[in-house]
Amino acid sequence: MWIPGISSIEIRVEAAAVEMTAAVYNYMANQVNYQKQLDAVITEHQKKGETPTVVLHSCCAPCSSYCLLYLTEGFRIIDLYYNPNIYPEEENQKRADELKRLIEAYGSQGRLKHDVAFVEGKYDSGRFYELVKGLEHLPEGDERCKVCFRMRLTEAALLAKEMGADYFATTLTISPLKNASVINTIGNAIAEETGVRYLPTDFKKKDGYLKSCILSKEYGLYRQDYCGCVFSKRDREAEYTK
Numbered sequence: 718m719w720i721p722g723i724s725s726i727e728i729r730v731e732a733a734a735v736e737m738t739a740a741v742y743n744y745m746a747n748q749v750n751y752q753k754q755l756d757a758v759i760t761e762h763q764k765k766g767e768t769p770t771v772v773l774h775s776c777c778a779p780c781s782s783y784c785l786l787y788l789t790e791g792f793r794i795i796d797l798y799y800n801p802n803i804y805p806e807e808e809n810q811k812r813a814d815e816l817k818r819l820i821e822a823y824g825s826q827g828r829l830k831h832d833v834a835f836v837e838g839k840y841d842s843g844r845f846y847e848l849v850k851g852l853e854h855l856p857e858g859d860e861r862c863k864v865c866f867r868m869r870l871t872e873a874a875l876l877a878k879e880m881g882a883d884y885f886a887t888t889l890t891i892s893p894l895k896n897a898s899v900i901n902t903i904g905n906a907i908a909e910e911t912g913v914r915y916l917p918t919d920f921k922k923k924d925g926y927l928k929s930c931i932l933s934k935e936y937g938l939y940r941q942d943y944c945g946c947v948f949s950k951r952d953r954e955a956e957y958t959k
């Protein structure tokens with residue numbers, strides 16, 4: 718799904734701005750507990766007897782396994798698989814199919830308290846390569862990843878807007894390799910631009926990552942050994958040959 722109204726240049730400029738903001742957030746990292754912020758939002762809605770809808774950007778089935786079970790307690794979920802950064806295309810389809818299988822399994826076992834709909838986004842990989850031009854050499858966790866996060870979260874925000882959902886969020890914060898402060902800073906910036914509320918998360922808290930590993934084993938989920946793009950694949954393969 719292409720995003721109208723937001724250009725590649727805007728995304729790159731915003732990513733640079735996020736770096737500065739994230740530096741401040743990193744300084745405050747121990748003071749900002751995004752998991753607590755999420756729980757406060759859930760409690761507030763529960764007190765009012767509300768079940769809001771969230772568009773959850775999902776990167777893969779293993780990461781989504783825990784996030785879906787956590788969020789279904791308080792939200793209706795529109796699960797968006799949109800990851801044109803993934804290389805190659807067959808890998809992207811494999812991850813999408815595995816996520817769909819997981820949601821269907823959860824549904825048939827009655828593990829989802831509220832509705833979960835699955836949406837598969839377009840594999841517009843050309844867009845990813847255009848956005849990260851000049852950043853190909855960087856290691857995972859650097860500038861390229863901020864652009865990649867922004868591309869995917871923006872898609873979730875725009876889908877939320879289109880579908881009238883209350884929030885957008887991402888499963889990306891569950892990864893121990895990803896900086897939750899950076900991801901949440903990007904999410905908040907997109908919320909300001911689009912007018913859609915961002916749901917803060919840090920899914921790795923409360924042993925979220927460990928629980929996702931247990932769920933992955935329980936459901937026999939395919940777990941990839943590289944983040945997703947051709948550059949992360951290159952770096953992982955180089956590690957293997959050391």
Ligand code: SF4
Binds near residue numbers: 858944945
């Ligand atoms: S390493 Fe992962 S987060 Fe970073 S650009 Fe590649 S796919 Fe995106």
